[in-house]
Amino acid sequence: MVVSGSAWGQAAVDLPFTPSGRAVTKGFPQKGPMILQRTRPPLLETPFEVFDRGVFTPNDSFYVRWHWAVIPTEIDVGTFRLSVRGHVDKELSLTLKEIVDGLPRVELAAVNQCSGNSRGFTEPRVPGAQWANGAMGNAKWMGVRLKDVLDRAGVKAGATAVRFAGLDDPVVPEAPKFMKSLALDHASDGEVMIAYAMNGEQLPLLNGFPLRLVVPGWYSTYWVKMLDRIEVLAAPDENFWTRNAYLIPDTPGGDMKPGQTGLGMVPINRMVPRSFVTNLKDGASLKAGTKTLVRGIAFGGDTGVKSVELSVDGGTNWLPTVLGRDEGKYSFRQWQAEVMPSAGNVALMVRCTNDGGLVQPAANNWNPSGFMHNGIETLHLKAA
Amino acid sequence: MEINGAALGFAVAAIAGLTLAFIGHPPVQLPAPAPTAVASSGATAFVLKSVSVDLPTSTVVFPGGATAETINANCLSCHSAGMVLTQPNLPKATWAGIVDKMIHAYKAPVDDGEMAAIVDYLATTKGSK
Numbered sequence: 001m002v003v004s005g006s007a008w009g010q011a012a013v014d015l016p017f018t019p020s021g022r023a024v025t026k027g028f029p030q031k032g033p034m035i036l037q038r039t040r041p042p043l044l045e046t047p048f049e050v051f052d053r054g055v056f057t058p059n060d061s062f063y064v065r066w067h068w069a070v071i072p073t074e075i076d077v078g079t080f081r082l083s084v085r086g087h088v089d090k091e092l093s094l095t096l097k098e099i100v101d102g103l104p105r106v107e108l109a110a111v112n113q114c115s116g117n118s119r120g121f122t123e124p125r126v127p128g129a130q131w132a133n134g135a136m137g138n139a140k141w142m143g144v145r146l147k148d149v150l151d152r153a154g155v156k157a158g159a160t161a162v163r164f165a166g167l168d169d170p171v172v173p174e175a176p177k178f179m180k181s182l183a184l185d186h187a188s189d190g191e192v193m194i195a196y197a198m199n200g201e202q203l204p205l206l207n208g209f210p211l212r213l214v215v216p217g218w219y220s221t222y223w224v225k226m227l228d229r230i231e232v233l234a235a236p237d238e239n240f241w242t243r244n245a246y247l248i249p250d251t252p253g254g255d256m257k258p259g260q261t262g263l264g265m266v267p268i269n270r271m272v273p274r275s276f277v278t279n280l281k282d283g284a285s286l287k288a289g290t291k292t293l294v295r296g297i298a299f300g301g302d303t304g305v306k307s308v309e310l311s312v313d314g315g316t317n318w319l320p321t322v323l324g325r326d327e328g329k330y331s332f333r334q335w336q337a338e339v340m341p342s343a344g345n346v347a348l349m350v351r352c353t354n355d356g357g358l359v360q361p362a363a364n365n366w367n368p369s370g371f372m373h374n375g376i377e378t379l380h381l382k383a384a
Numbered sequence: 385m386e387i388n389g390a391a392l393g394f395a396v397a398a399i400a401g402l403t404l405a406f407i408g409h410p411p412v413q414l415p416a417p418a419p420t421a422v423a424s425s426g427a428t429a430f431v432l433k434s435v436s437v438d439l440p441t442s443t444v445v446f447p448g449g450a451t452a453e454t455i456n457a458n459c460l461s462c463h464s465a466g467m468v469l470t471q472p473n474l475p476k477a478t479w480a481g482i483v484d485k486m487i488h489a490y491k492a493p494v495d496d497g498e499m500a501a502i503v504d505y506l507a508t509t510k511g512s513k
Contacts, residue, residue: 019470029437038467039442069462074436096432105430125472127482142430171462175491202432210432240489 013047015132016282017120030204032060037129041066041168042206046134051297052278055324055332056109057137059199064206065114065135065220067178070169072226075210082149082194082211086163086232089154096210100196103144103152108193108216109331111138111299115219115246115268119370124258126370133276138299138332141214143195147188149230155184161233162187163242164213166226176240180222181233182215191216194227216330217302219268219371221246242267247369254372255365271301272374273360275308275335275352280379288343288383294321295336300354301374304329310337311349315362315376318351329355341383348379442466448509454501458494459486468510476507 011024013035023036028044037043044064050057077096084092114135119128129135150162163181170177186192193214196202203209208225215222221241237243248254250264253272275298286292298308304326309318324334339348351360364375442464446452459468474482480503486492487499494502 018472022470025440027440029439036466037470039440039444039464041463042439043467071439073439075434077432077434100430100432120472125474127471127474127478129467130470130472170490172491172493176489196432197430202435205435205437209435244489 015120015130017125017130017132019130028064028206030060031064031206032058034061034064035132035134037131041069041071043129044206045131046137048132048134048276048278050134051276051332052295055297055327055334056139056199057332059139059201059204059207062112062137062139062198062204062207063114063135065129066168066206066225068168068170068175070171071206072167073205075167075205075226077210080210080228082228082230084149084153084230084232086230087156087159087234088150088232089156090152092149092153094149096196099144099149099194099211103148105142106145106193107140107142108191108214109138109140109327110214110216111136111271111330111332112214112220112223113137113271115221115371116369116373118373121364121373122366122370123364124366126368128370138297139198140200140327141193141195142197142200143193143211143214145190146192146194146213146230147190149194150188150232153232155188155232156234158234159184159232160235161237163231163233163237163239164222164224164227165229165231166208166224167228168226178224179237179239179241180224180246181237181239181242182222184232186215217270219246219271221268246371248371249367253361253365253374254367255361256367258366258368268371271299272372273301273305273352273354273358274299274374275350275360276377277348277350277379280348280381282379282381284379284381286341286346286381286383288341291338291340293336294339294348295334296350297332297334298350298352299332300329300352300356301358302330303355305333305335306353306355306357308333308335308350308352310339311351312339312341312346314347315349341381343383346381346383348381349376351376444469446505446509448505451505451508454498455505458492458498458502462490462492468506471510473510473512474506475512476503479503479506479511482506 014020024033025036035045046063050061082094117135120130161181165179195214211227213224246268247265248268249256250266277296308321321335321337353359360376444465446455
């Protein structure tokens with residue numbers, strides 16, 4: 001099948017930055033309508049209205065991001081193996097059955113968000129996938145603890161990190177295979193998972209079938225898809241994707257000034273809080289003097305949502321909202337409130353404070369990669 | 385616009401709670417969360433099934449005829465054109481840095497003599513001052 005990024009025979013959407021036009025495609029397997037950012041390797045964005053439909057993002061709407069174009073299209077569950085090698089007592093080659101039936105099963109709701117989600121809003125503009133706000137999703141992940149797999153292999157004294165890679169490969173063999181690593185303490189914390197299901201179903205191939213690393217509270221670059229090899233390292237990971245890519249300035253929120261020099265750069269890591277209105281679009285009209293329900297989603301980043309607040313006066317006064325059911329500290333949390341608009345233009349702002357006390361900043365950050373965007377969102381509405 | 389006065393206190397939390405119950409928001413809810421850990425003995429069996437899919441391809445090329453010849457010949461084997469064509473306008477130095485990264489970090493097999501034509505194309509079609 002051919003998906004065309006510029007022949008608008010199919011549905012299209014305008015994103016709120018230039019160039020704005022994107023196709024909305026149904027051309028990808030196990031996926032419904034998705035905003036096409038790139039066909040190969042696939043970059044597919046979740047249409048934002050999906051986030052109004054529930055706290056969990058359906059698998060067939062969940063965003064997709066691949067680095068390299070050689071992606072297996074057939075996975076045989078009988079022959080697939082997950083290897084565990086390196087600085088261990090006993091190397092492992094695990095079947096899927098051994099993983100699913102042989103290790104304790106765990107479940108966790110967690111947000112998976114691309115490091116560059118919302119990059120298209122970065123000013124001054126930066127190169128990279130020009131995502132709007134849909135390079136994120138929330139799922140109930142089911143699988144096994146990475147710790148249990150590492151314990152089965154027996155991590156040797158002196159190990160410092162654990163590196164992960166999947167079945168995808170670059171077209172050019174000399175190019176750096178996509179790999180990411182975590183410090184051993186983090187990898188062994190009992191929260192990092194190897195997931196074989198999301199939202200009760202096996203993963204769509206494009207979301208990493210059959211196994212995907214789940215690193216709760218951390219950006220998706222660490223959530224290695226089609227995970228088939230785990231390597232315990234006794235020395236720092238020098239591979240390109242850990243040492244040279246996905247770096248942020250070592251400042252609060254990964255913020256710097258364009259052209260600023262002399263900053264240390266560190267691997268991107270914990271997520272920061274965000275919140276969104278999902279039932280109203282920018283530019284929408286409201287009835288003045290009538291109660292209007294405003295609702296949306298929020299997440300705390302690396303911890304839970306403490307509160308979500310609304311402002312209708314440009315951020316001077318903030319008013320509480322009611323939070324929906326708590327699905328766990330790494331999950332989206334729904335919120336809602338009623339507003340009574342008086343006639344005129346209204347700037348509706350929403351902000352999340354997380355359980356660590358971190359509040360979304362009024363101004364968006366800037367860094368040359370467009371990572372960690374989390375400024376307070378504003379909708380410009382008209383009440384009449 | 386004003387937040388509904390009642391929204392400032394407990395009363396409103398209760399009202400909103402009722403609203404939640406009556407209008408059925410959140411509109412879609414999955415079943416209540418299972419305990420974090422489920423003993424695998426006795427847990428419902430979960431069976432994975434083999435998957436075979438087709439991934440779509442793209443026929444989009446960089447527009448511009450002869451001026452796009454080099455970029456079309458060198459770049460489309462590793463990635464389709466879509467994401468490049470949706471980049472913002474960027475300074476020529478930024479485009480040069482991107483092409484350099486493609487060649488030296490990502491090992492794109494581009495002849496030295498062809499790099500300039502690719503950077504020129506990008507700076508011309510997607511360039512900013």
